[in-house]
Amino acid sequence: MLAIAVSRPQKCAGFTDAIASKLGSYGTTEFFQDVAMTFITEIKTFAALGSGVIGSGWVSRALAHGLDVIAWDPAPGAEAALRKRVANAWGALEKQGLAPGASQDRLRFVATIEECVRDADFIQESAPERLDLKLELHSKISAAAKPNALIGSSTSGLLPSEFYESATHPERCVVGHPFNPVYLLPLVEVVGGKNTAPEAVQAAMKVYESLGMRPLHVRKEVPGFIADRLLEALWREALHLVNDGVATTGEIDDAIRFGAGLRWSFMGTFLTYTLAGGDAGMRHFMAQFGPALQLPWTYLPAPELTDKLIDDVVDGTTDQLGTHSISALERYRDDCLLAVLEAVKTTKEKHGMAFSE
Numbered sequence: 349m350l351a352i353a354v355s356r357p358q359k360c361a362g363f364t365d366a367i368a369s370k371l372g373s374y375g376t377t378e379f380f381q382d383v384a385m386t387f388i389t390e391i392k393t394f395a396a397l398g399s400g401v402i403g404s405g406w407v408s409r410a411l412a413h414g415l416d417v418i419a420w421d422p423a424p425g426a427e428a429a430l431r432k433r434v435a436n437a438w439g440a441l442e443k444q445g446l447a448p449g450a451s452q453d454r455l456r457f458v459a460t461i462e463e464c465v466r467d468a469d470f471i472q473e474s475a476p477e478r479l480d481l482k483l484e485l486h487s488k489i490s491a492a493a494k495p496n497a498l499i500g501s502s503t504s505g506l507l508p509s510e511f512y513e514s515a516t517h518p519e520r521c522v523v524g525h526p527f528n529p530v531y532l533l534p535l536v537e538v539v540g541g542k543n544t545a546p547e548a549v550q551a552a553m554k555v556y557e558s559l560g561m562r563p564l565h566v567r568k569e570v571p572g573f574i575a576d577r578l579l580e581a582l583w584r585e586a587l588h589l590v591n592d593g594v595a596t597t598g599e600i601d602d603a604i605r606f607g608a609g610l611r612w613s614f615m616g617t618f619l620t621y622t623l624a625g626g627d628a629g630m631r632h633f634m635a636q637f638g639p640a641l642q643l644p645w646t647y648l649p650a651p652e653l654t655d656k657l658i659d660d661v662v663d664g665t666t667d668q669l670g671t672h673s674i675s676a677l678e679r680y681r682d683d684c685l686l687a688v689l690e691a692v693k694t695t696k697e698k699h700g701m702a703f704s705e
């Protein structure tokens with residue numbers, strides 16, 4: 349790579365003043381690492397390893413954004429299955445709007461990991477959720493990739509410090525946890541491990557943004573990250589309700605899709621509960637419903653409601669409110685709800701379904 353050959357500060361493409369000023373005091377290895385931190389963020393070629401439900405979603409999104417995509421998956425018949433999944437998603441992507449030059453023909457399926465990643469500007473792994481498998485796979489991917497190509501893993505909750513343990517240049521390795529269908533849902537949680545450079549997290553967020561996504565930086569590396577911890581809590585409680593004979597699976601889904609689920613598409617739990625506190629907002633809500641934390645409403649133990657926790661929640665929701673009054677946000681919420689309800693109703697009609705189904 350360019351940097352290894354440079355023995356004194358000089359200007360060339362991708363060579364920043366900051367790096368030039370450091371070169372005098374750095375040895376070759378440190379300098380190489382510094383240059384490797386100028387991660388590639390303007391990408392033309394996207395590599396996808398694993399092309400199941402999630403991998404094919406990444407491939408569809410990258411193709412729709414006008415990129416060349418190289419894919420690899422060891423399963424027999426994987427290429428045909430991938431092309432079929434991409435074709436199935438393409439109608440929705442056309443409706444959403446394709447980037448100039450976007451085409452399903454720009455997908456190339458290759459036979460080896462090395463061929464898949466060698467020329468890639470960005471690499472996304474979506475292999476099965478097994479620590480041993482990801483550890484071995486990332487050792488091979490990172491050894492064959494360009495040293496400054498970012499590597500993202502779609503893992504739902506494994507820790508990057510663990511599965512990037514034997515990666516070459518682990519400073520460019522992150523988690524980029526998406527949501528199904530990846531080609532439509534904007535959220536991607538970005539998580540760094542103990543060896544990930546903070547610059548790599550920022551650079552990966554920039555790349556995901558260029559793919560039309562809404563990256564969310566997860567500050568602490570915790571199993572399940574943010575979204576899957578929330579979804580898992582709901583999921584485990586739902587399984588308890590079925591197990592306890594309280595409700596059928598359909599009734600539990602109804603409890604979400606005709607109520608809280610409609611709100612969740614535009615307002616999260618904290619802001620929703622702030623409005624539930626009326627003009628007095630979140631502090632009143634917590635005083636009113638705080639005692640319920642001790643009631644057996646869930647199998648999940650509640651944290652102790654300390655003054656610090658109350659202040660953190662009130663301060664956080666105050667920031668979320670910004671300059672908006674509660675009544676202005678109530679009008680915003682009502683408009684969003686009417687729009688979501690109308691969209692669900694119209695789409696159900698199109699698919700021959702009644703609203704109440």
Ligand SMILES: NC(=O)c1ccc[n+]([C@@H]2O[C@H](COP(=O)([O-])OP(=O)(O)OC[C@H]3O[C@@H](n4cnc5c(N)ncnc54)[C@H](O)[C@@H]3O)[C@@H](O)[C@H]2O)c1
Binds near residue numbers: 474527
């Ligand atoms: N399904 C979801 O809703 C979801 C959501 C977000 C993240 N994820 C994560 O995405 C990843 C992939 O999940 P999925 O749902 O697409 O699974 P999947 O089973 O649909 O696809 C996995 C693919 O990986 C391939 N594969 C098998 N061994 C491999 C190897 N050694 N290297 C590369 N590929 C290999 C399989 O042939 C298969 O095509 C997992 O880490 C999962 O936790 C899943």
